[in-house]
Amino acid sequence: QWAGPGTTHNLESIVIGRCYSYIRVVNPSVGEKNCLQIWEAFQLAFVNKDPCSVLPSDYELYINLTLHKIPPNKSLFWENNKLLVHRYADKAQRFVPLGDSLMGWIADDLDWCGQTNYPGVDYISCPTTSECENNAKESFWRIASVTYAKISSGIIYIMLNGSSPGGAFPNESFFADYELPNFQSAQVSRFEIWVNDEIEGPDLDSCGTGSLKSLGSLLDSRGYTHSCTDNYR
Numbered sequence: 672q673w674a675g676p677g678t679t680h681n682l683e684s685i686v687i688g689r690c691y692s693y694i695r696v697v698n699p700s701v702g703e704k705n706c707l708q709i710w711e712a713f714q715l716a717f718v719n720k721d722p723c724s725v726l727p728s729d730y731e732l733y734i735n736l737t738l739h740k741i742p743p744n745k746s747l748f749w750e751n752n753k754l755l756v757h758r759y760a761d762k763a764q765r766f767v768p769l770g771d772s773l774m775g776w777i778a779d780d781l782d783w784c785g786q787t788n789y790p791g792v793d794y795i796s797c798p799t800t801s802e803c804e805n806n807a808k809e810s811f812w813r814i815a816s817v818t819y820a821k822i823s824s825g826i827i828y829i830m831l832n833g834s835s836p837g838g839a840f841p842n843e844s845f846f847a848d849y850e851l852p853n854f855q856s857a858q859v860s861r862f863e864i865w866v867n868d869e870i871e872g873p874d875l876d877s878c879g880t881g882s883l884k885s886l887g888s889l890l891d892s893r894g895y896t897h898s899c900t901d902n903y904r
């Protein structure tokens with residue numbers, strides 16, 4: 672029915688297992704969390720519901736239960752280079768991008784959506800954002816991105832892709848729409864932007880030109896100090 676992939680099988684086991692794995696093995700510094708309650712809060716947002724009627728606020732309890740501090744200078748934002756960012760971040764050891772925080776770790780690369788008929792979850796297909804904006808996944812990543820930006824402090828790192836055909840800083844993106852407007856200026860010291868081209872890829876965008884110029888002006892207009900490095904090693 673829908674264009675997107677259906678709910679990942681064994682979703683409940685994956686969510687609960689990832690939660691325990693995170694708090695016990697990957698990053699015990701976040702302290703004790705109730706993983707069963709976290710699953711309950713997650714499913715509460717979308718199970719047995721119309722797949723196009725899930726709002727970011729439906730995940731508020733989930734966000735509150737998974738929340739932990741992101742150490743200053745450890746936040747890493749990105750666009751179009753997920754693999755590189757997460758390899759570099761090294762499971763929260765070097766940096767803590769959203770996908771390496773508990774709220775993002777649990778849901779990363781999963782698909783999920785509800786339906787009003789039995790069994791309350793659609794394993795066949797899920798709506799994409801072009802089909803309906805208020806879908807379970809989109810709303811989840813919106814509130815997760817907003818929250819992550821709000822709790823980030825110190826030097827904020829942004830890793831962008833200089834080989835991206837749409838520009839390193841696409842103007843419609845999770846970063847531009849949900850993260851950039853939500854930084855708390857009182858707790859942010861400055862921005863450090865890295866523009867990395869793909870290995871053997873084209874150099875389409877770089878510091879100070881094209882879309883990076885727009886990002887610079889946006890940060891200026893909000894009174895932030897920023898620096899940019901091309902192909903930082």
Ligand code: NMN
Pocket residue numbers: 747748749750751768769770775779780812816819844845846850
């Ligand atoms: O998925 P895109 O639009 O490239 O978004 C990346 C940005 O938005 C990152 O700065 C990240 O903090 C956030 N985000 C992360 C995930 C994820 O880790 N799976 C998903 C959606 C948004």
